[in-house]
Amino acid sequence: QAIMDFLIEYRDTYLEAENNSVWFDNLKSVAFRHHFTDNKTYKQDPTKYAGNITDASKFVRLAMTGKVNSPDLYSIMLILGLDICKNRLNELIDKIKNEN
Numbered sequence: 001q002a003i004m005d006f007l008i009e010y011r012d013t014y015l016e017a018e019n020n021s022v023w024f025d026n027l028k029s030v031a032f033r034h035h036f037t038d039n040k041t042y043k044q045d046p047t048k049y050a051g052n053i054t055d056a057s058k059f060v061r062l063a064m065t066g067k068v069n070s071p072d073l074y075s076i077m078l079i080l081g082l083d084i085c086k087n088r089l090n091e092l093i094d095k096i097k098n099e100n
Contacts, residue, residue: 002050003059004096006034010060011089016082020074031056063092 010030017023035050036042042052058068064076064085077085 002035004093006031006036006050006056007059007063007089007093007096009034011086011093014082014085014089016078017074020072023074023077027057027060028053059092060089063088 010027013026013030015026017026031053034056036056037049037052039052039054042049057073061070061073062068064070064073064080070076080088
């Protein structure tokens, strides 16, 4: 459920950022609210968290590209534009809902 909640809030709050740093800070902020954490903390006790920031980023990357690995996600999302990014997040959210 943390993944679904993360994706929904990320979709609802996503705005194109002025640079990669601002974009990533927003992603981290949303992820932290949904029980993701930094990599060091996650490694200490993974059972306490939904995942780490890398995991949260992978879900966004999967929504945008259909793959868990890709070039710079910030640049991809800028090229796709706000509407397409939100639509792709919706598609992944719907896919997860239908699998459960």
